[in-house]
Structure formats: C-alpha cells, structure tokens
Amino acid sequence: xxxxxxxxxxxxxxxxxxxxxxxxxxxxLTYLGLAGALVFFLGPFFWIVTTSLKGDSxxxxxxxxxxPSHPSLAHYVxxxxxxxxxxxxxxxxxxxxxxxxxxxxxxxxxxxAIARWRFGGGLLGTFLLVLRMLxxxxxxxxxxxxxxxxxxxxxxxxxxxxxxxxxxxxAVWLLVGFLRDFPVEIEEAAMIDGCSRVxxxxxxxxxIIAPGLAVVALFSFIATWNEFLFAVVLTGxxxxxxMVLVTTYTSGGTDMxxxxxxASVVLGVLPAxxxxxxxxxxxxxxxxxxxxxx
Amino acid sequence: xxRLALVGIALVFVAVVAAALRPGPAPxxxxxxxxxxxxRAVVNAEYVKxxxxxxxxxxxxxxxxxxxVEVIPLDAFVPKTLLEFNGGGSPWDLVMxxxxxxxxxxxxxxxxxxxAQKLKLDFQLDDIADVYKKLMLRHNGKLVSMPYxxxxxxxxxxxxxxxxxxxxxxxxxxxxxxxxxxxTWKQWDDAAEFFHGWGWDGTDNKLFGAGASYKPSxxxxxxxxxxxxFFSYGxxxxxxxxxxxINTAPALRALEEMVRTMPYYPPxxxxxxxxxxxxxLVKGEVPMLxxxxxxxxxxxxxxxxxxxGKAGFGVVPGAEIDGKMVHRxxxxxxxAMAVSKYSKKIEPxxxxxxxxxxxxxxxxxxxxxxxxxxxxxxxxxxxxxFRKAFPGAAEYLDAIEKTxxxxxxxxxxxxxxxxxxxLSFEITEALAKRKSPxxxxxxxxxxxxxxxxxxxxxxxxxxxxxxxAEMKAIGIEYHPEWATKAK
Numbered sequence: 001x002x003x004x005x006x007x008x009x010x011x012x013x014x015x016x017x018x019x020x021x022x023x024x025x026x027x028x029l030t031y032l033g034l035a036g037a038l039v040f041f042l043g044p045f046f047w048i049v050t051t052s053l054k055g056d057s058x059x060x061x062x063x064x065x066x067x068p069s070h071p072s073l074a075h076y077v078x079x080x081x082x083x084x085x086x087x088x089x090x091x092x093x094x095x096x097x098x099x100x101x102x103x104x105x106x107x108x109x110x111x112x113a114i115a116r117w118r119f120g121g122g123l124l125g126t127f128l129l130v131l132r133m134l135x136x137x138x139x140x141x142x143x144x145x146x147x148x149x150x151x152x153x154x155x156x157x158x159x160x161x162x163x164x165x166x167x168x169x170x171a172v173w174l175l176v177g178f179l180r181d182f183p184v185e186i187e188e189a190a191m192i193d194g195c196s197r198v199x200x201x202x203x204x205x206x207x208i209i210a211p212g213l214a215v216v217a218l219f220s221f222i223a224t225w226n227e228f229l230f231a232v233v234l235t236g237x238x239x240x241x242x243m244v245l246v247t248t249y250t251s252g253g254t255d256m257x258x259x260x261x262x263a264s265v266v267l268g269v270l271p272a273x274x275x276x277x278x279x280x281x282x283x284x285x286x287x288x289x290x291x292x293x294x
Numbered sequence: 295x296x297r298l299a300l301v302g303i304a305l306v307f308v309a310v311v312a313a314a315l316r317p318g319p320a321p322x323x324x325x326x327x328x329x330x331x332x333x334r335a336v337v338n339a340e341y342v343k344x345x346x347x348x349x350x351x352x353x354x355x356x357x358x359x360x361x362x363v364e365v366i367p368l369d370a371f372v373p374k375t376l377l378e379f380n381g382g383g384s385p386w387d388l389v390m391x392x393x394x395x396x397x398x399x400x401x402x403x404x405x406x407x408x409x410a411q412k413l414k415l416d417f418q419l420d421d422i423a424d425v426y427k428k429l430m431l432r433h434n435g436k437l438v439s440m441p442y443x444x445x446x447x448x449x450x451x452x453x454x455x456x457x458x459x460x461x462x463x464x465x466x467x468x469x470x471x472x473x474x475x476x477x478t479w480k481q482w483d484d485a486a487e488f489f490h491g492w493g494w495d496g497t498d499n500k501l502f503g504a505g506a507s508y509k510p511s512x513x514x515x516x517x518x519x520x521x522x523x524f525f526s527y528g529x530x531x532x533x534x535x536x537x538x539x540i541n542t543a544p545a546l547r548a549l550e551e552m553v554r555t556m557p558y559y560p561p562x563x564x565x566x567x568x569x570x571x572x573x574x575l576v577k578g579e580v581p582m583l584x585x586x587x588x589x590x591x592x593x594x595x596x597x598x599x600x601x602x603g604k605a606g607f608g609v610v611p612g613a614e615i616d617g618k619m620v621h622r623x624x625x626x627x628x629x630a631m632a633v634s635k636y637s638k639k640i641e642p643x644x645x646x647x648x649x650x651x652x653x654x655x656x657x658x659x660x661x662x663x664x665x666x667x668x669x670x671x672x673x674x675x676x677x678x679x680f681r682k683a684f685p686g687a688a689e690y691l692d693a694i695e696k697t698x699x700x701x702x703x704x705x706x707x708x709x710x711x712x713x714x715x716x717l718s719f720e721i722t723e724a725l726a727k728r729k730s731p732x733x734x735x736x737x738x739x740x741x742x743x744x745x746x747x748x749x750x751x752x753x754x755x756x757x758x759x760x761x762x763a764e765m766k767a768i769g770i771e772y773h774p775e776w777a778t779k780a781k
Binding site for chain 1: 334339340341343344347362363364365366367370374377381385597598664
C-alpha cells in the first residue's frame with residue numbers, strides 16, 4: 001500500500017508532464033499548421049497588395065522585393081484615371097448595393113408568405129431553389145437577346161433586375177427557415193397591441209431575424225460584386241463593373257501593367273472583404289441559426 | 295466624434311467623385327472640325343487601351359475628337375463582339391479585331407476606299423508591309439481595315455551564350471559544327487539540348503535550353519509555336535477539297551521534334567502564355583526564344599532586362615530543302631482596326647482610323663515599351679528614332695523587316711479561332727505526353743472535319759479556296775516530300 005501511495009505521485013507527475021508536453025506539442029503543431037495555411041492562402045494576396053504599391057523597377061527585382069521601400073499609390077491613381085477604374089468601381093458599388101436592397105425587399109415578403117400561409121402549397125420554396133440550379137451559361141444567350149429587344153443592355157436597371165431574380169431563390173429559402181422558427185405568438189401579441197400585420201413584420205419580426213437578413217444582404221452583395229459572366233455580356237462602356245476590369249488585366253497577358261493589374265485585383269476584392277468583415281458577427285450567427293432551424 | 299469622422303469620409307468621397315467626373319476645361323473652338331465628337335472604340339486588353347491614349351491628345355488637338363474606349367477581356371472578346379454584331383448592331387464606332395477572324399467580322403465593317411475618296415483620306419498603303427496589304431485587310435476584295443499590331447514571330451538570343459569561348463569549344467566537340475544562332479530547326483534543337491541544365495553564362499546556375507509558350511489558351515500558343523516548323527517542312531492547313539493536312543508527314547515531323555526536345559525547356563512550359571518565356575529571356579535564364587516582336591522592346595528595357603546590348607535578333611529557324619533555306623515564321627495573329635458599318639458616326643470614325651494609322655502616330659504606339667503593339671509599316675522599321683530607341687534596336691527592326699516577306703498567316707476562314715484552339719489543344723496533349731504525336735494530330739484533323747461540316751463544307755471550301763490562291767501567290771504551297779528532305 002505504502003509502495004502504491006509513494007509510486008502514484010511519481011506516475012501522476014510523469015503523466016502530467018507527458019500530458020503538458022503533448023498539449024504543447026499539439027498546440028505547436030496546430031499553430032505551425034495554421035501559420036502554413038495562412039502563408040499558403042494569404043501569401044499570394046500579400047504579394048498582390050505589395051506589387052500594387054511597388055515601383056516598376058521592383059517587379060522583376062532579384063532577390064524579390066517583398067515590401068517596397070518607397071510604397072506608392074501611383075498604380076491606383078493610374079487605374080482610376082487612365083483605365084476608368086473609378087467609373088467601374090462606382091458601377092459595381094451601385095449595382096451591388098441596389099441588387100442587395102432589391103433582393104431583401106422582394107425576398108422578405110415572399111418568404112413571409114411562404115412561411116406563414118404555405119403560399120405555393122409548400123413547394124414554392126423548393127421550386128424557387130431549383131431555379132438557382134440553372135447554370136448562368138445556359139441563360140446568357142436568351143437573356144442577352146431578350147435584353148437587347150427590351151433595350152436593357154448596358155443599363156443599371158437590366159443588371160439589377162437580373163441579379164435580383166438570380167439571388168431571390170437563395171434569399172427566400174434562407175429567410176423561410178428563419179420565419180418558420182419565429183414564434184407566431186410574438187407577432188400575434190404585437191397585433192393585439194395594435195400593430196397591423198405589416199407593422200408586426202417590420203417592427204417585431206425584422207429586428208429579431210436581422211442576422212438572417214444580414215446573411216442575405218451579404219451574399220447578394222458579394223455575389224453581385226464578383227459576378228462576371230452576365231456583367232461582361234450585358235454591360236457596355238457606361239456600366240462595366242470592377243470584375244470585368246480586373247479580368248481585362250488578368251486575361252491574355254498583363255505586359256507592363258503589373259502594378260495596375262495588382263491594384264485592380266486589390267480593389268476588386270476589397271469591398272466584398274470589408275463588407276464581410278464588418279458583418280461577420282451577423283454572418284456567423286445567421287448561418288448557424290439558418291442551419292439549425294431551417 | 296465617430297459621426298464627425300463618418301461625415302468627413304463621406305465629404306472626401308464626394309469630392310473625389312466630383313473631381314473625377316468634372317469635365318475638363320472647355321476646348322477652344324477653332325480648327326478642330328469634329329469638336330464635341332466622341333468615338334466609342336472596343337479593344338481586347340488594357341495595354342491596347344493604353345496604346346490609344348498615346349495618340350489621344352494629338353487626335354483631339356487636330357480633329358477635336360475624343361475616344362471612349364471599352365475593354366473586353368481577351369477570352370470573351372470574340373464571342374461578345376460577334377454577339378453584338380450578329381444581333382444587327384454595335385455600340386462601337388471603331389472596332390479592334392484579330393485579322394484571322396476577318397471572315398466572321400468583315401461583313402460588319404464599312405469599306406474604306408469609298409470614304410477615302412470622299413474625305414480625301416490617305417491610309418498610305420504603300421508604306422504597309424506586303425503580307426498585311428495583300429492578305430489581312432480585305433473582305434470580299436474590299437479594303438475594310440488597317441493594321442494596328444504587326445504580330446509576327448522573330449528569334450531572340452542571348453549573345454553571351456553563343457559567344458563565350460568555352461561554350462563554343464564544348465559545342466564543337468559535341469556536335470561537330472560551330473556554335474551560332476540557329477538557322478535550322480535541327481540547329482535549334484541541338485542548341486537547346488546543349489544549353490540545358492548548366493551555367494552557360496559562366497555562373498553555377500542551372501539554366502534552361504530554350505524558351506517557348508505551349509499553353510493551348512488564347513488563340514493557341516502551342517499551335518503558333520508548332521506551325522513555323524510545320525510550314526518549313528512543307529505543310530499546309532487544308533487541301534483544295536478542305537481535307538485537313540495537319541496530320542500529314544510535315545505536321546508529324548514538326549510535332550515529334552517538339553515532343554522529343556521538351557526536356558530542354560523550362561518546367562511549366564506547358565502552362566506558359568506569352569509573357570513567361572519573355573521574362574526568362576530578359577532575365578538571362580534562357581539563351582534563345584522565338585516569340586512576338588514586342589519581346590524586343592522588353593529586351594531593350596533596362597528596368598527589367600539584364601541583356602540590354604547583349605541580345606541578338608533574327609529570323610525564326612527554318613529548314614534546308616535541296617540546299618535552299620525555307621523560313622516560315624508565323625503571323626500570330628495581329629490586331630487590326632475597322633469602322634463598324636452600324637456606327638452613326640462613320641465620317642469622324644474614318645478620320646480617327648486614318649489618324650491613328652498615320653506613320654508618325656502609329657510609330658508612337660509601336661515604339662512604346664508598355665504596349666505590346668508591334669511595328670507594321672515599312673517606315674516603322676526604318677524610323678531613325680526607333681532604330682536608336684535602345685542598344686540593338688536597329689538589328690531588331692532589320693530582323694522584323696526580313697521576317698515579313700516570309701510569314702505564314704493563320705487559316706483566314708470562318709471559324710479560324712475554333713480551328714486553331716482545337717489544334718492547339720491536341721498539340722499540347724502530345725507535348726504533355728498524354729497522346730502520341732500521331733494520335734494527337736489525327737484527333738485534331740477529326741475535329742477540323744467536324745467544324746467544317748458544322749459550318750457548311752461548301753462555304754468553308756469556297757472561303758479556303760480564296761486563301762489557298764493568295765497563299766500560293768506568296769509562295770506557300772503544300773510539299774509533303776519536304777518532311778523527309780528537310781535538314
């Protein structure tokens with residue numbers, strides 16, 4: 001017994017040390033893996049950002065210039081002036097914002113009708129989602145011909161309408177999940193207190209399902225911002241978007257415009273990145289809620 | 295405080311937008327006959343838009359015309375522009391296009407000669423390299439376009455590699471003839487083998503044997519690299535009945551040689567587009583490369599090139615047939631400008647086309663190292679200013695001028711782009727050793743038959759008949775026997 005008693009602390013200490021060592025090793029390996037992943041995923045973006053700030057002589061320097069000694073915004077100025085970057089940037093901002101608002105305005109009442117009154121017999125939600133499964137490439141020629149007839153090519157309205165229609169199925173599907181799980185009693189209580197149905201929806205339901213709306217807003221903004229196929233076919237000089245500009249630099253050789261090409265990529269991803277970063281709290285919450293309650 | 299900051303940011307943003315959108319100072323009315331006119335142009339890359347910006351100021355000062363240039367990404371350019379044109383309209387007045395796609399675009403362009411007479415325009419056709427004038431600018435016999443980018447391949451080499459005494463000695467001992475810039479494909483392949491894998495520049499670096507672009511994207515890089523060999527071994531695209539000849543003896547020999555010499559090229563060559571091998575040449579990593587003539591401007595640009603003043607320029611290698619050299623460098627594929635027949639501003643657009651094609655204006659475009667626009671006027675080759683632009687520029691321009699009479703155009707028939715892409719894909723399949731050269735070329739020939747049938751064999755045959763006659767007129771004919779004779 002005494003042997004056992006005296007041996008136990010030694011074993012415990014050894015195993016505790018081993019545990020601590022293993023924990024440190026695991027933590028070290030985890031951080032190492034994370035650092036590797038960060039370098040792998042963020043390395044190219046870091047290179048693009050620094051290239052957009054480099055002088056022309058630094059592009060081909062050997063050893064490579066990782067951080068320019070005299071960073072300059074000259075390539076951004078060139079992009080905004082010579083390459084009409086400002087026009088395209090504002091176009092993207094306008095079209096993405098309008099599509100985002102339109103997607104919210106249309107999808108909220110649609111989702112509400114489906115969730116509360118089983119509008120469409122319970123199949124409408126699924127049917128809408130099927131529409132989302134059509135590849136854009138299959139639609140592009142008919143859409144182009146239709147838009148040409150209607151005079152909607154090279155117009156904000158045409159693009160906003162199209163993107164709204166394209167993103168509504170996902171938005172409705174997501175919001176139906178939120179609304180179905182929202183206790184109808186709270187809405188009824190609001191109506192007993194004098195709210196109309198619309199008032200209850202706007203004053204009571206909307207604030208509570210705000211994370212879901214944030215997800216819809218974010219997804220429609222980012223998807224519109226990044227969309228290329230419809231943008232390249234349906235736009236003209238006045239309405240071209242930032243993603244088309246990025247591709248004019250990155251497809252078919254950049255030649256000597258490495259700086260402006262990099263600046264276009266940075267500006268191409270930055271707004272979506274900023275919006276996602278600002279709304280990430282809602283995004284995670286909204287996705288989690290939608291995922292478990294839908 | 296936060297609100298104040300937000301208001302401040304908003305004000306700065308509004309100020310930037312307002313400044314950007316503010317019209318420039320009101321131009322003085324005077325001898326600018328088209329004051330207030332804006333011409334809408336379409337091009338396929340930012341560097342082409344940049345090239346137009348080099349003449350914009352003079353254009354405005356002379357004619358009062360401004361340009362609004364739309365850039366459509368390269369890979370979407372042909373489908374998007376043809377979609378607009380085939381829909382019976384065009385939002386553009388001035389249109390850039392690849393001359394090999396003339397059969398698809400030509401009917402949408404306004405013929406130039408009648409307008410030249412009416413407006414007394416002088417396109418100075420006598421100053422244009424013959425091959426362009428005869429083969430690339432016309433549709434149904436009518437002049438409809440002007441060259442903009444004289445894309446042809448020439449050969450570049452690093453003189454250090456070819457002139458080091460030690461290299462010469464080693465080469466002679468191994469190959470039994472003197473080391474020199476290659477004139478034949480056999481010499482090219484020998485040099486690539488010789489230089490690969492060691493420091494031919496006197497360093498301990500492991501350098502590469504030669505550079506190339508073998509990616510099948512764009513209009514088909516590997517196809518452009520293959521066809522100079524193919525034609526110098528007596529090849530031709532089709533026979534008179536539209537039967538593809540791209541799997542015959544000249545084609546097979548050309549591709550087999552390329553496959554055999556693959557180990558002497560840099561790793562990743564199958565993914566190289568135009569710029570990667572150029573960069574390797576100017577960084578001194580490959581001793582030789584045949585590529586677009588714009589490479590020369592990078593070679594002479596001291597900001598990136600380590601071979602300024604140490605580069606040689608010449609005609610792409612060829613084959614010795616019965617004691618006579620046959621060089622068949624490629625036109626690949628070039629750019630031209632035309633006036634849309636749907637334009638509501640045809641007259642000022644004609645003026646713009648004339649203006650940007652003028653020798654002194656086009657010289658600015660082709661001389662600038664930031665454009666990849668290549669010289670196409672005889673006066674470009676002979677311009678004193680250009681010949682002094684960088685060390686070796688005169689030699690570079692002479693090589694281009696020597697190359698022009700030898701070049702082979704693309705198959706300029708409807709669907710040219712499609713034929714080229716299919717062939718390029720199969721060539722790269724062989725280079726990647728996923729198929730034998732014979733299987734790859736047979737597959738390409740089958741694809742070509744399908745395209746011909748789909749596009750109507752009789753129409754294709756008629757279009758090809760015209761091109762075959764034009765090619766015959768400049769001495770390009772099918773000689774399968776050269777494949778065995780060629781040295």
